[in-house]
Amino acid sequence: xxxxxxxxxxxxxxxxxxxxxxxxxxxxxxxxxxxxxxxxxxxxxxxxxxxxxxxxxxxxxxxxxxxxxxxxxxxxxxxxxxxxxxxxxxxxxxxxxxxxxxxxxxxxxxxxxxxxxxxxxxxxxxxxxxxxxxxxxxxxxxxxxxxxxxxxxxxxxxxxxxxxxxxxxxxxxxxxxxxxxxxxxxxxxxxxxxxxxxxxxxxxxxxxxxxxxxxxxxxxxx
Numbered sequence: 001x002x003x004x005x006x007x008x009x010x011x012x013x014x015x016x017x018x019x020x021x022x023x024x025x026x027x028x029x030x031x032x033x034x035x036x037x038x039x040x041x042x043x044x045x046x047x048x049x050x051x052x053x054x055x056x057x058x059x060x061x062x063x064x065x066x067x068x069x070x071x072x073x074x075x076x077x078x079x080x081x082x083x084x085x086x087x088x089x090x091x092x093x094x095x096x097x098x099x100x101x102x103x104x105x106x107x108x109x110x111x112x113x114x115x116x117x118x119x120x121x122x123x124x125x126x127x128x129x130x131x132x133x134x135x136x137x138x139x140x141x142x143x144x145x146x147x148x149x150x151x152x153x154x155x156x157x158x159x160x161x162x163x164x165x166x167x168x169x170x171x172x173x174x175x176x177x178x179x180x181x182x183x184x185x186x187x188x189x190x191x192x193x194x195x196x197x198x199x200x201x202x203x204x205x206x207x208x209x210x211x212x213x214x215x216x217x218x219x220x221x222x
Contacts, residue, residue: 005185009176016172017193023158023168026090028151031097038102043109045127053102060099066160068092073164089161089168097154104150108143109135149205152198159194169193 041053060068073088083091112135120130162171173190177183 003180005180005182012172012176013169013189013193016167016169019167020155020158020169023089023093023161024151024155027093027097027154030090030094031101034094034098035101035105038098039105039109042102042106057099057103060096065092065096065157066163068096069160069164085164085166088164089166093154093157100150101147104146105139105143109139111142112138145205145209148201148208151201155197156194
């Protein structure tokens with residue numbers, strides 16, 4: 001107990017930062033896969049599929065991520081499932097990110113000019129072919145800036161994983177503070193690390209938005 005901040009403490013914070021990055025990548029990949037499915041379901045010709053996917057989005061967006069983590073970590077064991085802190089944090093963030101990315105990508109798909117859909121249909125392409133060859137390539141370009149920007153939210157939301165015992169950046173700082181009792185210094189360092197992780201991504205998102213903003217998708221020739 002007591003003492004002062006030293007290199008070992010900084011290394012421990014560095015390890016926590018690496019776990020934050022790792023958990024963010026897990027959430028982005030898992031949530032991205034889930035979000036792609038949700039986005040396609042949200043524009044499905046089946047009304048039932050649209051309603052079901054819409055209900056999922058509304059449920060997750062209306063539930064705090066903290067509650068989702070509690071349900072995963074403390075709720076699943078009551079049903080007989082053993083869940084580690086990493087698994088609970090990864091699953092919770094995947095479910096959460098999937099709902100938000102699904103809505104972001106749904107909006108990007110629907111923002112593709114209607115003429116593109118009509119021109120692709122005029123070429124007698126099936127719905128699958130229209131999506132793969134015409135709509136999705138343009139939607140991906142539109143979706144890139146907001147997706148990159150949303151990565152900042154993913155990184156910051158990983159701090160909530162500390163409530164289930166996962167030692168990421170925020171939790172590692174809490175552990176160090178419990179022994180040193182220097183909250184101002186320790187959490188200032190943590191804030192700087194979060195800023196160093198998030199600021200370049202925010203800048204990249206703005207540049208992508210400025211670069212892609214003026215350009216409009218060209219109308220598919222029939």
